[in-house]
Amino acid sequence: MNELLQAVLNSDEKSALQQLIVLLIASGKQYLLRNEILQFFADYCNNYQKPAYFYYSSSVGKLIHYTHEIILSEGDAWFVIRPKIASQEVWRLNADLSKCELMSLQAFLDVSDRLINRYQPHILEIDLAPFYQDSPSIDDPRNIGQGLAFLNHYLCNQLLNDPQHWLELLFQALRRVQYDGKQLLIGDRISSGRQFATQIKAAIKFLSNRPANEPFEKFHFHLQDLGLEPGWGNTAVRVSETLSLLDRLLDSPQPAILEAFVARVPAVFRVVLISIHGWVGQEDVMGRDETLGQVAYVLEQARSLENELREEITLAGLDVLGIQPHVVILTRLIPNCEGTSCGLRLEKVEDTENAWILRVPFAEFNPEITNNWISKFEIWPYLESFTNDAEKELLAVFKCRPNLIIGNYSDGNLVASLLSNRLKVTQCNIAHSLEKPKYLFSNLYWHNLEEQYHFSAQFTADLISMNAADFIITSSYQEIVGTPEGLGQYESYKFFTMPQLYHVVDGIDLFSPKFNLVPPGVNQKIFFPYTQKEDRDFHQGKQINDLLFHCQDQQILGKLADSNKRPIFAVATLSSIKNLAGLAECFGQSQELRQRCNLILLTSKLHPIEATNPAEAKEIQRLHDIINQYHLHNHIRWLGMRLASGEIGEAYRLIADRQGIYIHFALFESFGRSILEAMISGLPTFATQFGGALEIIESKEDSFIINPTDLAGTAKKILHFLDECENYPHHWSEISEWMSQRILNKYNWSSHSSQLLLLAKMFSFWNFVAPENNVARDRYMESLFHLIFKPRAETILEQHLHKHN
Template sequence: MHELVQAVLNSDEKTDLRQLISTLNASGKHYFLRNEILQSFAQYCHQSQKPAYFYHSSSVGKLIHYTHEIILAEENIWMVVRPRVASQEVWLLTDNCTKFELTTPRALLDVSDRLVNRYQPHILEIDLHPFYKDSPNVSDPRNIGQGLAFLNRYLCSQLATDPQYWLELLYQALRNIKYDDIRLLLNHHIPSGIQLAKQIKQALNFLAELPADEPYQKFSLDLQQLGFEPGWGNTAARVRETLELLERLIYTPQPAILEAFVARVPVIFRVVLISIHGWVAQEDVLGRDETLSQVIYVLEQARSLENKLHEEIKLAGLDLLGIQPHVIILTRLIPNCEGTLCDLRLEKVQDTENAWILRVPFAKFNPEITDNWISKFEIWPYLETFASDAERELLAEFKGRPNLIIGNYSDGNLVASLLSRRLKVTQCNIAHSLEKPKYLFSNLNWQDLEDQYHFSAQFTADLISMNAADFIITSSHQEIFGTPESIGQYESYKWFTMPQLYHVVDGIDLFSPKFNFLPPGVNEKIFFPYSQKEDRDSSLRQQVDYLLFSQEDPHIFGHLDNLNKRPIFALAPINSIKNLTGLAEFFGKSQALQERCNLILLTSKLHPAEATNPEEATEIQKLHDIINQYHLHSHIRWIGMRFPSRQLGEAYRVIADYQGIYIHFALFEAFGRSILEAMICGLPTFATEFGGALEIIDNQEDGFNLNPTDLEGTTQKILHFLDQCDAHPQHWQEVSEWMSQRIHNRYNWQVHTSGLLLLAKMFSFWNFVAPENNEAVDRYMETLFHLIYKPRAEKILEQHMAYRA
């Protein structure tokens, strides 16, 4: 970046930069983000009649494209430049744009505070860098999110460098594996790593004489005499394969061998999935709008985990000891449950043998609050006592400690951190969507937003849990480091200010191997291609078809004049981020689209009176206003009711029967479960380019990625696709099959669950062999919890205690 900056300063292009800054200054604003900067630069190039190459290829053009923020402060210009993903630099431009100086985030945070008139000279600085600087880290940004592969390579190199030391550590790790009081894998006949290597050879010689399918119980006593307890396999062939992997790992350590061996080690039997704040139940109680995707994710993950653990336990030969998996979804019990089962302490997860929803109530600080559902923005005062109560309940249900704790969302991750610390159990975090990057300037203006959102507690909780976690799973790479054009969700926690509360100068190490990309799957019993007619229920199809296109109901708005038009389908909660109002406006402004298509909207609500918060009510009314403004009543069907899962799967397929398309028009989408569902059902899907949808569709020609702020460009993309379908009738079918196959091959629960358990095993081993730094980080997180988080949570509790219905 130094060279590029110098190239601008040493050429006439510094005049162009100076004039661009003057243009920005004339707007009266002081803070500019990348889109505004690029638009201003494009306008400058046009007005100055610059040649076509100048916008992209000139030195100043390249610098502007790398720039993500500009702050105009007095005589200085501050630029946040991002030369590559996961790497940001702060440059100070002074002396009438003639001098550039590389400076620190600390200086920029002070300037940001002054920008909102909330600067104070002495403020708490949170700096996690010392805890990560000596840890093994990914060096190439392209490998961020592939922590498991990195850790495999690192551990194998250590084994090869100091084999005797690491052999002893490996022995100690295997020797400590138990299920309650049942010793697994090794017993006292093997007292050291060196002896382990010798005994493996004897065991392999013994096993070579046995038939491959000889059941483990027939030769178990012989293996125990050699020092090997149950857990190596259920047949002679399986035990031999596992021991051969260990022998190869000892003598010729390679990442693939390490991964294959660790995958077979039986250390995970009891798993806790934490999803706290929203209506966690089954069938018609799959969360509220703000939690629907999370609840579906957790239920499907629980089913897949229990199934995979059953398989692993049987292959290890441990089912003979009566060992079985036990999976618990931990959530809150809601006394005023509105006729649902959310006041039931224990509920079995459907289609499982031993997976359960365990509901623990919040302490009754003020029953008028705690006996009811509580928004994710208001939940913070109750999490510490919930974690303490849940610990007792979990230990009672498991009759022992869990082996893995998985947090979901900010609140679940914080509770996972508290439980993991107390129980000394491996912790996994899954965030799906972090609030901080969704709300622009939410950290800078947190005091103005505090009464509504309580971001000070949430962002602090995020910092604590993401640094305390042993490993973090993301559904897309962009969650971690974004794209060249956008900053990732976790990257936004690298450094930021909470004026008059604290400065984060280094909040997370994006190059840590704890980050791992592992997308979820889709329930293919419910969401499957429309072309699988033998699996479809004809009566359900007719019912859904009638509901989508013709049925009259108080919760359905609009009547379609022409049912032969191609349907555009959209499904989302009604809020400003999901942007259904933007979709309706885009459709309303295009006469060409209205002539060729009908718009079908599926939401959970239709009338402002049904809204649960002011933003939702505003968006519902805005959507009605847009329909009236553009006279869309005969071109649109707006269905305001919650579809059960089976009905929803059929809805996608019915739209596909009509060769329709699916549009996800969100201003930002961290991942987007509905995108997976629509695609696997065979719907050609267009989705926002802002967030994880880019990776789901992965369309190299950019034909199915939409910029929801560019209505004209979106219209042209949709019309171009429709033209292709009209000109080549097979085109729709080809796209449908391609999208369906992509989801089937890349986003499935079997791959997800195998990867998740492998990560848990590997990081459990890593914690055993390198625990010192973890303890230091945990102590630091405890300090943040008690000195920052708890006082913020207590302020919310004071408001709740004063509440009277």
């Protein structure tokens, strides 16, 4: 960046930069983000009649496009420049641009605090960098999120460089594999790695003379004589293949061989999925609005993991020993459960043999609160006592420790980190969505937002859990490090200030192999292409069709003047982030869209009085106001009712029957399950450019990627697609088929589960062979928990007690 800055300051473009900074100062703003900066620069280029190339191609244009934040303070301009993904620099330019200086992050955080008059000298600095210094690190930002592939290469190189040492470590790791005290894979007759390698070759030779499909039970005594216990396979050919993979790995270490071998090792039998605040039930009680997607994710993941584990156990030949997988979804028990199953301690997950929902109540403190559902923003005071009680319950249910703990969202991840530290179990984190990047300046103005959101506790919990985790899975690359145009969710934790609380100067190593991209799947029993007529329920379809287009109900707004127009469909909760009101305004402002299409909205509520919080009530009212403003009652159907998953699946297909389209109009979306559901159903889908949808759709020329802040531009894209459909009769069907196949091929639960289990095994092995820094890291996390998080949580508890006394 220094070269680019000098190119500006040592050329005629210096005056342009000065003029732009003067323009920024004149605006009265002191803190500007990238979109505002670009808008000011565009206005400057227009006002000063700069040639077209100047905006993008001039040195100052390039500098501005790399700049993500600007602070104007005491005559200086502080530029936060992001020359490439996952890399940021802070430069200070003085008033006359005679001096340009690379600044420390600490200095930038100080000036940020001064900006809002909350500067505090000698503030606590959180720096996690030392815990990653000696760990393997990814070099190329393009490979961030591919931690498993990196680790496979790294370990194979270690095997090549010091084969005897790593043979011994591999032997020791495999000898630790057991189930309920029963030794698997390697018995006591083998005492060293060298002997183990010899016995592998002997076993392969022995198996070469056995019938391929001979069951393991027929020859297991012979393998026991060689020191090999059950777990290598269920037939002679399976055992031989597994041992041959290992033999090849020892002779010629290659990442593909390592991955294939580890995938066959039966090392995971008991899994805990933690999802605490979400009103976790099945079908009719699948989450509240703020957690519906998370609960559906966890239930489908539990089913898929149990299936994958059962197949692994069978192929390893362990089912004949009575070994079976055990999956537990850990959540909270809610006494005032409104007639749902959320008051049951134990509930079997439907369509599974041994997956369960285990509910543990919050310690009482104040029953008026703890007996009821608690929002994700208010849950923090109850998590430590919940962890204590959950630990006892889990050990009682499993009758031993689990092999893997998976946290979901900030609260579940914090509990996962506490449990995994105590039980010494591999921990996986899944954020789904991090609140910090969703709320602009949420860290800088945390004092003002504390009463409503309690971000001081949440952001601290995030720092603890994401660093304590053995590995983190994300649904998209951008979730980690964003795009060239914007920061990733995890990247936003790299450095930030919580004025008068602490400064984070290095909050997470984005190049750590702990980050792995493992997108979820779709429940294909519920969501499948509209063309699969034989799998559709005709009677259900008739009822849902009537709801979508015709019948009148107190929970339905709008009566279509012409129900045969092409439908535009959207399914979302009513929040400002999901932005359904913005979609209605886009539709209302475009006369041509209204002439050619109807807008069909599916939410869970219709009236402000039904809202659970003021923000939701405000968004519902905003949507009503827009409908009235643009007189949309004859062009819109707004269903404010909770439909079952199967009914929503059929709704997508009914829209596809009419060659409709789906629009996801969120201002930000970490991933977007409804995008997967719509696409697999065969709906051409337009989705927001802000978030993970970019990676789901990956369309040529971004034809289906929209900017929800550009209403006219969005309408133009939709109308262009409609014109293509009318000009080329097969266009809609071709796009429909392409989108459906993309989800079927790339986003499926089987692939997700196999990859997740492979990660669990690999990182468990990594923790075994390189555990040193983890101990120091965990101690640091404990300090953050006890010295920062707990006092913040106790403050929230005092507020709760005060409100209800």
